[in-house]
Amino acid sequence: MKKAPVNKIIQFSNVDGPGNRTAIFFQGCTFNCMFCHNPETINMCRSCGICVKSCPAGALSTGADGKVSWDSVKCVQCDTCIKLCPHDASPRVTWMSVEEVMQQIKRCAPYIDGITCSGGECTLQAGFMTELFAEATKLGKTCLIDSNGSFDFERDPEVLKNSLGVMLDVKAADRAWSETLISDPGDMVRKNLVFLKGIGKLFEVRTIIFPGRDAENEFTVRYVAEKIGDSCPYKIIRYRPFGVRERYQKLLGEDETDIEYAERYAQLARNLGASKAYVV
Ligand code: SF4
Ligand code: SF4
Structure with missing residues (x-):
């Protein structure tokens, strides 16, 4: 029986996609983002x-x-x-079968709109998720994938079949900045941005805005906005140092991004056609 490493399941979440959702967080990630707020989910x-x-x-x-x-x-x-x-x-990781995760989903089924798979990086469990989404769909629940974009969705699109789409992080458009920030040049992320938009499976895009990183912030926001247009919401997320590993706080700064600074980039995105850009 297929099992996957589950870090935690939040039965009722209103921050992991629209409505009330059960969020499943898998253990293990493909990147090592400096600003990660849950670094304990990165490795096994x-x-x-x-x-x-x-x-x-x-x-x-x-x-x-x-x-x-x-x-x-x-x-x-x-x-x-x-x-x-x-x-x-x-x-604190539990290896769970699809049936065991479904048991938890069924308990809250009357009160949720759907489920969201997150992490870590949930696409490390793509086969498991494909089976889970098929079962959740039978219950009438919608399914979302919260991904860092490292998975090749074009090569292996099966997981998208019973899903509304992907909430995709695009952390950096520039290869060097991406390498610094997430320990990966981000080529697959950018490929996914275009591919998922093309097949109507780009549910939302998110970019973090870092204080004082004018050139990097602008380059990423311009890149994303020009690619997505008004096809989906674009979340401009303020960097918050709380929970970030100390060694990276020193590099990224100890101040959070102020709202006016982030709003500049949301406005830039809207000016470039990403009409659903907003700051969170
Ligand atoms: S046993 Fe070691 S690797 Fe595992 S959680 Fe504890 S400190 Fe980390
Ligand atoms: S230290 Fe022990 S009690 Fe505390 S979270 Fe870890 S396993 Fe649980």
């Missing part, structure tokens, strides 16, 4: 054992096979383990 636990003894609830243990395991009943969600982990991982 390598059972180094560093966090085990510090768990105040005795919820972590190392088995005879050397693997660290987590007891969700004992866990008090204090986050000590993820603060201590030097590998941007978490021991």
Whole structure:
């Protein structure tokens, strides 16, 4: 039976797509974004054992096979383990089958519009998601993919079949800035932007605006706005340092982007034809 590593499931979310949605966050990511607010979702636990003894609830243990395991009943969600982990991982991951995730979705089905798969990077579990979306669609629920754009949707479009589309992060249009910011030149992200728009599966695009990065911000916003036009909403997101790893806060700055500065870029996007650009 196919299983996927689930970091958490939020039964009712109103920030992961339209309406009330169940959001499934998978463990593991393909990028290492400097500004990541959930860096503990980037890597899989390598059972180094560093966090085990510090768990105040005795919820972590190392088995005879050397693997660290987590007891969700004992866990008090204090986050000590993820603060201590030097590998941007978490021991609090549950390998779940499609049926097990569906059981949770069915419990809140009368109260949700749909489901959203996020992460980490959910497309690492594309096959799992394809099956999950087929089951959720049978329940009459809409399905959304929240992606960093590293997956080749054109080569493997099956996952899009039962989905409204992709909420796509376009963090940088310039290869060098992208390499600095997300540890990847971003070629696949930009390819997806064009491909998904072309097949009507671009649900939303998001770009983070960094304080003082005038040239980089403008280059990205211009690029996206000219590509998407008024085809979908364009979220201009203010950089917020809270939760960002300390070493990256030093590089990106400790100030959040002020609203007037971000609004400049939303206006630029609207002027270029992305009429659904707005600041969050
Ligand atoms: S969050 Fe981590 S450290 Fe805290 S109780 Fe749970 S497993 Fe233990
Ligand atoms: S969560 Fe991190 S610190 Fe804990 S065992 Fe896994 S890799 Fe080591």
